[in-house]
Amino acid sequence: MKLSYYPGCSLEATAKEFDSSVRAVSKALDIELVEIPDWTCCGATSAHATNHRLSVGLPALTIKQIQKMGLDCVVPCSACFNRLKTTEYHMIHNADIRQEMEKTLAFQFDQQPRVYDMLAYLVEKYGLKAISQKVQKPLKNLKVACYYGCLSVRPAEITGIDSTENPMQLDNLMKALGATPVSWSYKVDCCGAGHSVAKSAMVTNLSGKILAKAREAGADAVVNSCPLCQTNLEMRRPQGEDIPVFFFTELMGLALGSPEARDWWNKHLVDPSKIVNSIQAE
Amino acid sequence: MYIITENGSKALDLNFTNEISRRSGEDIKACFQCQKCASGCPIAEYGEMDTNQVIRMIQFGLKDELLKSKAIWVCVGCETCGARCPNGIRIAAIMDTLREMAIEEGITPAEKDIYLFHQCFLDSAKSLGRVHEATMLMKYKLKSGHLMDDVGVGLKMFLKGKLALFPHSVSSKSEVRKIFEWAKQKRSGH
Numbered sequence: 001m002k003l004s005y006y007p008g009c010s011l012e013a014t015a016k017e018f019d020s021s022v023r024a025v026s027k028a029l030d031i032e033l034v035e036i037p038d039w040t041c042c043g044a045t046s047a048h049a050t051n052h053r054l055s056v057g058l059p060a061l062t063i064k065q066i067q068k069m070g071l072d073c074v075v076p077c078s079a080c081f082n083r084l085k086t087t088e089y090h091m092i093h094n095a096d097i098r099q100e101m102e103k104t105l106a107f108q109f110d111q112q113p114r115v116y117d118m119l120a121y122l123v124e125k126y127g128l129k130a131i132s133q134k135v136q137k138p139l140k141n142l143k144v145a146c147y148y149g150c151l152s153v154r155p156a157e158i159t160g161i162d163s164t165e166n167p168m169q170l171d172n173l174m175k176a177l178g179a180t181p182v183s184w185s186y187k188v189d190c191c192g193a194g195h196s197v198a199k200s201a202m203v204t205n206l207s208g209k210i211l212a213k214a215r216e217a218g219a220d221a222v223v224n225s226c227p228l229c230q231t232n233l234e235m236r237r238p239q240g241e242d243i244p245v246f247f248f249t250e251l252m253g254l255a256l257g258s259p260e261a262r263d264w265w266n267k268h269l270v271d272p273s274k275i276v277n278s279i280q281a282e
Numbered sequence: 283m284y285i286i287t288e289n290g291s292k293a294l295d296l297n298f299t300n301e302i303s304r305r306s307g308e309d310i311k312a313c314f315q316c317q318k319c320a321s322g323c324p325i326a327e328y329g330e331m332d333t334n335q336v337i338r339m340i341q342f343g344l345k346d347e348l349l350k351s352k353a354i355w356v357c358v359g360c361e362t363c364g365a366r367c368p369n370g371i372r373i374a375a376i377m378d379t380l381r382e383m384a385i386e387e388g389i390t391p392a393e394k395d396i397y398l399f400h401q402c403f404l405d406s407a408k409s410l411g412r413v414h415e416a417t418m419l420m421k422y423k424l425k426s427g428h429l430m431d432d433v434g435v436g437l438k439m440f441l442k443g444k445l446a447l448f449p450h451s452v453s454s455k456s457e458v459r460k461i462f463e464w465a466k467q468k469r470s471g472h
Contacts, residue, residue: 041458050381052305053467060461105457155365190324199395
């Protein structure tokens, strides 16, 4: 299986362990990832919050690259996925936008290949059965709160998710790895996202509530698929809150026995080693 | 028709209502004020009005009040309101349009730091092709004056190798700049 890969800016810096675990997990699953050469920023929230044309134009550069490569593209970051998928959606459903982008960037947009949220791709296309067959160290006794956040979920017509209130892909993936997902009601609530820097008190309030609810539901850890959620949940939390937060690919790497895993834990702002050690000691 | 506001009565400005509808692609008239959007809004307490009130104010053509509000800037774009709207109005798209119009009209954003952050983020993408988090954050700090915020956690991130000191740019940045130029043209709607 060969896919094109769009890491996005955060995976080069604050979420390096996400990039590393995405690559390790793909290797373990025999998926060949081809990084899009010279990929460029999707514009993220800052583009769509201030300039509609920019929010379509910046991802269109990547759509052009994906079309040239002719490979379906997986995007681990929820925010990048949402922006790329939104532009893809506009290009499919709005002939004016498609023609303008094709003319401006000198390319032709075809129905294939497509952009996928990496989590959804692994669960729905690669398949949970195929994943569970590769598990070497089941995540026994690990209770996780699966946190989806916003941008891999909403709006449903763009993300293609089955439920915006109670999505289950990540829960089902965790089950396939041997972990126990807890039932809780904050899985699609917002962490505060892009206001982390300019409105940090507000974000601490939102992220803190999510962590408290995860703990209340009996979770040992929170698992998610967004570099900004990860940063907010680790950095914008009330003092004394110590529940660790993982990228879903890190827990996959643990279960699949990826040797690269040892490099991930010291990147965390909240030490996850107690949980990691207990899984590895099983 | 006239509407009574805190500042007296004023004529209904349906041009504004129509412009928001056209540019956002959303049907403003479809809102019947069920308030489901507001009850699920995670940042409701940080703006001056609730989400449903924003829609009502657009229906009433209260352009100035909206474009000068905090509410349009603190909206984080989580899309919860739109996902729950029984009439399928994507309110996040409307918020994007309101902010864009405020910028076009040169109105000082009621939340200066939020706008400044967006500018620093986009400047980084424009000059390098990708956002370099460390220099982008440094620029925001210098311009906002919040120099000492997050110094501890910033240092921790740096020591963990999560903030690369020196940016590298990609050769495709010329394409990115072309898009920035193209995006400056006035938008025509969805």
